[in-house]
Amino acid sequence: MIRVAVNGFGTIGKRVAWAVKLQPDMELVGVSKTKPDWEALLAVKMGLDVFVPEESIEKFEGSGIKPSGTIEEMVLKSDVIVDATPSGVGASYRLLYEKAGRKAVFQGGEKPGVADASFNSLVNFSRVMGLKYLRILSCNTTGLARVIYALSRVGALRRVNGVVVRRGADPKETGRGPIEGLVLESLPPPSHHARDLAELFPSLEVNTYAIVAPTTLSHLHVLFAEFREPVSPSSVLEALYETPRVSVVGDHIRSTAELRELARYAGRPFGDIYEVVVWGSSVLVKGYTVALAYAVHQEAVVVPDNVDAIRALTASVKDPMDSISITDRTLGVKSWL
Structure with a gap:
């Protein structure tokens, strides 16, 4: 099982976390939040482990949310981190991922230089397999x-x-x-x-x-x-x-x-x-x-590619169409229109 953490639980992060939980070859370690807002409460209600900055633990506990640990601890528990932090923030977390020796998937709001390559499941899955950092296209x-x-x-x-x-x-x-x-x-x-x-x-x-x-x-x-x-x-x-x-x-x-x-x-x-x-x-x-x-649909179209990028980084699935098939079956892609 690939242990996956989602750093950020906003528009993309909450959807990627939900998608990861559906994958037969992945385990969701948890998600991160930097402030105890309604999305943090949603994560708790969904039964997810919520990790926070160390300096924010007291603030979360005062809001009735008991964190499962720090973001640094979440990273260490994971094989791959999907960085779904706001645009431009992901680059500041790369040093943390590098220090922990963990692979990461960044979003399209980051500049291309944050990753080893940009990624699209259909186009370059095989070419980027095994790299350390990928950036999902916008x-x-x-x-x-x-x-x-x-x-x-x-x-x-x-x-x-x-x-x-x-x-x-x-x-x-x-x-x-x-x-x-x-x-x-x-x-x-x-x-x-x-x-x-x-x-x-x-x-x-x-x-x-x-x-x-x-x-x-x-x-x-x-x-x-x-x-x-x-x-x-x-x-x-x-x-x-x-x-x-x-x-x-x-x-x-x-x-x-x-x-x-x-x-x-x-x-x-x-x-x-x-x-x-x-x-x-x-x-x-x-x-x-x-x-x-x-x-x-801007909130959802990149979610399947995030899931496939996890498999590409870990080289756990060699054929891109095999990964696409697993992801699409679990998410119900093209089964409703």
Whole structure:
């Protein structure tokens, strides 16, 4: 069993912790919190061991939460740490992981240099196996990588251009925005998504614009891919249908709001959508060029990749598709849409 600790119990951390508990080859050592807020109380209610900074033990105990130990002790009890601390904080914890001789998975909010490589389960699992530190791509870049991977199964790609309309904040984030208007974020282009994708697809030209929208539900991408040879609509749709963690929906769903509502009423945990969801009727094929639109649920899309990254670091599963299969089966990926 791989002993896993989750450092941070916010939007991503709580979801990764829940996912780790479902894996047949992993044991959740515990999670960390730096202040005794409602998420710390939630962790206790879920029966999780909560580890805290040593200087905060008294504050937690005064709030009725008895910590299971310090964050340093949690790290020492683990084989792999999933660092889900706020953006930019993870880099400050790397020294702790190094000192303890432990491997770690960082999130996309950290700069690429925090890890030995950026990671996407479908693209580079085998190439990064056994490294010490991996960085999960951001939610938007994860969505882009999955779709580019699917399209690369159709034929050789020449270039990809994309427009990322990203949510302004997660539902619980009261201090972010905008609450009105659209913000063109990537000036000058490309946005950081293209730069991150260059690590995974070094021979592919990728250009991206990013727009921030006043919504909390999901991102939406419009992608334009140019192939080196003409492709058919059927081959593109077939590749999308067959790619893990990519789902295709019809015209009965026309918005990210309806998609999230369906997930909630379909009984998805937290109302989460792990898949990139492509609108099938948005797929437009003209000779060498393919255009399509899809949704990316920012709170959930990276969770399966975090789980696979743990196996890649420990080399406990050699075939990426075996790891993807285990993760997706336990999380119910593509079983509800």
